[in-house]
Amino acid sequence: MLSLSNITKKYGSFRVLEGVDLEFTRGVYALLAPNGAGKTTLIKMLTTLIHPSGGQILWNGDDIVHLGASYRSILGYLPQDFGYYKNQSPRKFLEYLGAVKALDRRTAIIRTDRLLDLVGLSEVADKKMRKLSGGMIQRVGIAQALLNEPKVLILDEPTAGLDPQQRVHFRNLIARLSQDRIVICSTHIVSDVETIANHVVMIKDGAIWANDPPAQICRRLEGKVYETSDIQAVYEPHLLLTQRQDGTTTVSRFFSEADCSLLATRVEPNLEDVFLWAYRDQA
Amino acid sequence: MTLSDRQASIDYILEKGLLTRDSALDKARMLIRRLGLRLMFGDGPLVIVFAALALGITALVAGCAPVEWRHSVAVGCSPIAFLVIANVSEAVDRASRVYDIRQTCYFTVAQVTAVRVMCLGAVGVFVTALVAGLAATSAGDFLHLLLLAVAALSMCAAAQLMIVGRRHRLALSVGLTVVWVGLGLGLPLVLGLFWEQLLASLSWVVAVTVCVVCAALVVWRAIRMLTESRYHAFA
Structure with a gap:
């Protein structure tokens, strides 16, 4: 050891x-x-x-x-x-x-x-x-x-x-x-x-x-990571994690402490989300 | 100590056996056996080319120099091959950035340097004998020249381990060789025959004392580099 x-x-x-x-x-x-x-x-x-x-x-x-x-x-x-x-x-x-x-x-x-x-x-x-x-x-x-x-x-x-x-x-x-x-x-x-x-x-x-x-x-971010194709509609405070192209739309993945389930789809957090969230102030 | 630590230690001892630390001599012997000629010519072609050049120039200067300058030639030329081979090997290691990997191997760069200097020093004595032989006018003169040349070589070997071995920097490796060549050429040019007469008048006792002190410094420093772990990391 x-x-x-x-x-x-x-x-x-x-x-x-x-x-x-x-x-x-x-x-x-x-x-x-x-x-x-x-x-x-x-x-x-x-x-x-x-x-x-x-x-x-x-x-x-x-x-x-x-x-x-x-x-x-x-x-x-x-x-x-x-x-x-x-x-x-x-x-x-x-x-x-x-x-x-x-x-x-x-x-x-x-x-x-x-x-x-x-x-x-x-x-x-x-x-x-x-x-x-x-x-x-x-x-x-x-x-x-x-x-x-x-x-x-x-x-x-x-x-x-x-x-x-x-x-x-x-x-x-x-x-x-x-x-x-x-x-x-x-x-x-x-x-x-x-x-x-x-x-x-x-x-x-x-x-x-x-x-x-x-x-x-x-699990630290469980229930706090969402995806949406209209990030402008998310008025709650949030941290934009990543964006990807899905056909013609841009899907944004974000973190929010608030419940955004009405505006976006809750997704399973991955390690990249945690990394971006943990070092958000060191970008 | 926790029970799990204790068990781990027991497993470690059972696996490795009760080991005592290798002595400097054991390490040096093992290093020579494992590396052979690669100990001196790490990268191969480049160091060999430089070694051949240095030996050629040394033989040329020693063979062609006027007899009345033979003491200056013996002192100035004898350590050049040693310095070139030792420092080109060090410089190649440093420039090729293999240093980090080498430093984490069983034999560290410091240990290889220590044994390399000792081996090159031993080989260097034969080169000094050659230089003294080419420059000497009689048997007694040969012995005097040989002692002076070996004293010069010992000083360089001691400097190599005390300076380059302690502060492993590329500039130091090159600098030591340049300084010695500069002194070997510069002192006879600046001081003229006074320098030659000064060397010729040096007694055997002084030359032997310099040899013994410098050789002792080399051995003392090499033992420390081979055995003490704090000398392994000098990055």
Whole structure:
């Protein structure tokens, strides 16, 4: 179990996170928050790239900073801005990272082959990475994060650059991997989160605003989300969430504390509604 | 500790066994075994090209320089190959943005840097022997030049770990090499034969003392980088 106890992170006098308490057990946890909310800071602390200003991050009761290499040996990480050696092929790059992850040569070769196959890159395994597309590079990134068969897999914007088919493939892969490990996934793509996350963690004003299963989070807005094709007719105070085209009409989806059932159709809230509502003052 | 925490800890110990922390030597040995030559030439072609260039220039300068400037040449040229290989490897790591991933691996960038400097230092001694051999006029002169050159190399290795290893910045990596080349060329040009005579008059005791102090600094710093977890993250 990975747990955060009263984590605070300050840069000078600016507090990014304050008093964060979280517990991660097996499953997929989605970090959902707008830019600048502290998601990447939290991820960098979980990956030991930066240290908290206060509090502790514990793996099975031990501080991860003191665990050092034994924590990093169970950690897989895909950063948002994935760097790679442009002159190396995916195979050479993965074998090199396998060595840095302390895998012996034979294991590194076997796992590299298996992972290249898993992410659909076997055919370009020996091409230089500078010749690969953004989506392919992202898949190399996913493969490298899995090289050491990590118990804690941390992915920062993993589906960026993937086409719809690859995204579905990736979601299935994550769902499969999460059966026996912790997967922490930071993303802006709400549809990815809704289908695979067991828990959604939302950060607001440097603190945890929500840490629940998606369905439970959606329940916060139950009975308060409506759809109408004539938003002008809604005189009650409301928050416009999204708009979509339905044939020739524009359907508006909105949140209102008041009962608007006579003017609009009440609908089931989704995670996107909650996201837009929670961060309404940060647009 | 709650019962569930206790059980988790027991499971962890049963799974991993009762482990003691690896010593610096164990870590260094394991790192060398796992990475091999990739330890020194991380990105491959680019570092090898720079290494070949640096070695070629060193051999050319040492072979062609006038005999009366041999001490300046030994001190100025000997660490160049070391500095170029060490710093190009660091710069490539930094510029390719692999840093974040590398830093979360079993062997961190700091640990690789520490072992890389030690290995390159050892290889560098052979290069200094080559430089001293090309510049020396007699066996006694060779030994004196070798000591001076190794002292210069030790100073660079210590600076590499104390400065670049502590503040992992691209500008520092490049800066250290530029400063040494600048000093190696600049001091003989500015001070003329006075600089050469100063180096020639340095006793063996001074050279050995510099070697020992700098080597001790390198080993002390490398041990800390290999064993203390607070040195792992310097992002």
